[in-house]
Amino acid sequence: MSSTPSSDTQPYAGRIAVLGYGSQGRAHALNLRDSGLDVVVGLRPGGPTWKKAEADGFAVVEPAHAVKGADLVAVLTPDMVQPALYKDAIEPNIKPGAALLFAHGFNIHFGQIKPREDIDVILVAPKGPGALVRTEYERGRGVPSIWAVHQDVSGEAEAKTKAYADGIGGGRAMLIKTDFKEETETDLFGEQAVLCGGASELVIKGFETLVEAGYQPEIAYYEVMHELKLIVDLFYEGGITRMLEFISETAQYGDYVSGPRIVDADTKARMKAVLTDIQDGTFARNWTAEYKAGLPNYKKFKQADLDHPIEKVGAKLRARMPWLQTSNDKPAAATPLKKVG
Numbered sequence: 001m002s003s004t005p006s007s008d009t010q011p012y013a014g015r016i017a018v019l020g021y022g023s024q025g026r027a028h029a030l031n032l033r034d035s036g037l038d039v040v041v042g043l044r045p046g047g048p049t050w051k052k053a054e055a056d057g058f059a060v061v062e063p064a065h066a067v068k069g070a071d072l073v074a075v076l077t078p079d080m081v082q083p084a085l086y087k088d089a090i091e092p093n094i095k096p097g098a099a100l101l102f103a104h105g106f107n108i109h110f111g112q113i114k115p116r117e118d119i120d121v122i123l124v125a126p127k128g129p130g131a132l133v134r135t136e137y138e139r140g141r142g143v144p145s146i147w148a149v150h151q152d153v154s155g156e157a158e159a160k161t162k163a164y165a166d167g168i169g170g171g172r173a174m175l176i177k178t179d180f181k182e183e184t185e186t187d188l189f190g191e192q193a194v195l196c197g198g199a200s201e202l203v204i205k206g207f208e209t210l211v212e213a214g215y216q217p218e219i220a221y222y223e224v225m226h227e228l229k230l231i232v233d234l235f236y237e238g239g240i241t242r243m244l245e246f247i248s249e250t251a252q253y254g255d256y257v258s259g260p261r262i263v264d265a266d267t268k269a270r271m272k273a274v275l276t277d278i279q280d281g282t283f284a285r286n287w288t289a290e291y292k293a294g295l296p297n298y299k300k301f302k303q304a305d306l307d308h309p310i311e312k313v314g315a316k317l318r319a320r321m322p323w324l325q326t327s328n329d330k331p332a333a334a335t336p337l338k339k340v341g
């Protein structure tokens with residue numbers, strides 16, 4: 001895989017339709033416009049973000065209308081609504097030779113969207129949440145981004161991809177070439193095995209272990225949930241090296257002897273099984289069926305997480321830590337991950 005700063009790319013000359021004005025959509029649209037590009041925003045009328053895009057000074061129209069005039073269509077709505085959006089607004093309206101751009105490869109890779117054969121299909125995924133993509137751009141920097149070309153009919157798909165990545169600021173940092181398969185499968189694996197699924201289960205099982213042994217839930221909460229942030233911040237800033245620099249010798253020794261007892265070869269074998277389910281399409285099939293059925297299991301699992309005692313004690317303790325208060329659309333510090341629905 002090559003890493004290329006692409007400051008030599010030509011600025012993109014065509015009109016860009018950004019569909020969706022959420023985490024990524026807003027950041028991309030603002031950065032592209034500030035880079036001097038011609039941007040129109042496509043949204044369903046009456047949705048909560050329509051007014052936001054207008055307040056930011058964009059021409060906002062319905063998706064089908066936005067697609068008609070565009071040379072590049074960036075699909076930045078939640079992944080699960082993209083297949084219907086493609087069928088209704090994009091497929092009948094996108095110009096031959098235009099580019100269809102995604103920030104996550106799920107729908108193309110798993111065949112939920114079968115793109116017309118006369119368009120380019122490309123991907124630019126910033127390795128950070130929309131808010132960071134915007135604030136780094138405003139500071140004159142950018143968030144490293146990965147890019148891919150799935151279908152090139154114009155002969156210019158790569159140039160368009162890099163020009164878009166430059167327009168949102170990614171080219172100022174680093175662009176890494178990937179393909180839709182690698183982006184999709186690694187993204188799903190990361191969030192399932194380590195970031196969301198793995199980390200939350202580790203915390204919950206640690207909490208249960210302490211509480212079942214008779215320790216106070218408040219103390220358990222601080223030990224296994226709250227303090228995780230200190231460790232993750234060290235990982236983020238300087239990897240395991242930095243964590244080892246900042247934790248005590250006792251904590252280091254405990255890490256070396258006990259860590260591998262918790263996450264062992266069996267855990268790794270199960271990680272491989274999770275990866276296999278992602279690679280062979282089992283996960284995508286199950287998730288798509290679940291979504292189409294109205295999310296019955298998803299809602300049950302979610303309620304169980306929300307009802308867990310760690311959430312009850314956590315809410316009580318967090319209310320006494322005013323520096324943690326967040327607004328609804330802006331996490332305090334953490335990096336929100338890609339949403340798959």
Ligand code: NDP
Nearest residue numbers: 020021022023024047048049076077078081103104129338
């Ligand atoms: P969001 O959930 O923030 O997108 C919300 C936007 O989509 C709103 O403007 C909403 O409009 C619009 N929308 C929802 N449903 C529809 C619909 N049926 N028709 C038209 N517009 C609709 O998405 P993200 O920014 O989180 O994700 C966008 C893409 O980027 C995804 O492919 C995701 O995987 C990828 N990605 C996300 C990252 C992240 O940090 N979040 C990081 C990298 C990639 P309304 O106001 O009408 O509801």
Ligand code: MG
Nearest residue numbers: 197200201305
């Ligand atoms: Mg969980």
